[in-house]
Amino acid sequence: MKCLALTFDDGPGPATGTLLSTLRKNKAKATFFLMGKHVELRPALVKRMAREGHEIGNHTWSHPSLPTLFDEEITQELRATQDAISSLTGRTPRMFRPPYGNTDDRVRELAGDEGMAQVLWTGTTLDWKLRDQKKIRSAVLRLAKRDGVILMHDVVPQTVQVMPSLIKELKKRGYHLVTVSTLLKGRKLAPGTTYP
Numbered sequence: 001m002k003c004l005a006l007t008f009d010d011g012p013g014p015a016t017g018t019l020l021s022t023l024r025k026n027k028a029k030a031t032f033f034l035m036g037k038h039v040e041l042r043p044a045l046v047k048r049m050a051r052e053g054h055e056i057g058n059h060t061w062s063h064p065s066l067p068t069l070f071d072e073e074i075t076q077e078l079r080a081t082q083d084a085i086s087s088l089t090g091r092t093p094r095m096f097r098p099p100y101g102n103t104d105d106r107v108r109e110l111a112g113d114e115g116m117a118q119v120l121w122t123g124t125t126l127d128w129k130l131r132d133q134k135k136i137r138s139a140v141l142r143l144a145k146r147d148g149v150i151l152m153h154d155v156v157p158q159t160v161q162v163m164p165s166l167i168k169e170l171k172k173r174g175y176h177l178v179t180v181s182t183l184l185k186g187r188k189l190a191p192g193t194t195y196p
């Protein structure tokens, strides 16, 4: 099977419900790296993500560049977000993604202490900068590959708007849209490791 993981950072946002409906209509699964402070703002969407079979990862509470923080601050950013997600969904995330992709060994190890692996990406769309449906669509189609992990943002309205046509095209090209964990085909990500 040719699998691809669509991942969405920084949410949940105002348009995330629309995205969830698109995913449901197309029987596609995705992975969401959530910010704790947005979890607090939109708890119903977090519950819905979990209920509809999507994967949820930790994207810190307030989106700082983690390598600039003290150990205790990093742990606090991660732990508060873990608590917010697990109290809503009953499941504690096993993966995190560092804001801006800024990370180092210390960040990776501290996240490992909180039970999480670090998940980066194979392709980034720069959708937050493009803000254009056509450009975002062609970026994803260009970056898509077997077992790829594509980084997007569900807080970018154009990303959510282009998703119905984009998913249709990805399916036409033979991709199965799955969560990051499904991509691993039974392998478990060890806390403190980095993937892909």
Ligand SMILES: [Zn+2]
Pocket: 009, 010, 059, 063, 099, 100
């Ligand atoms: Zn982010």
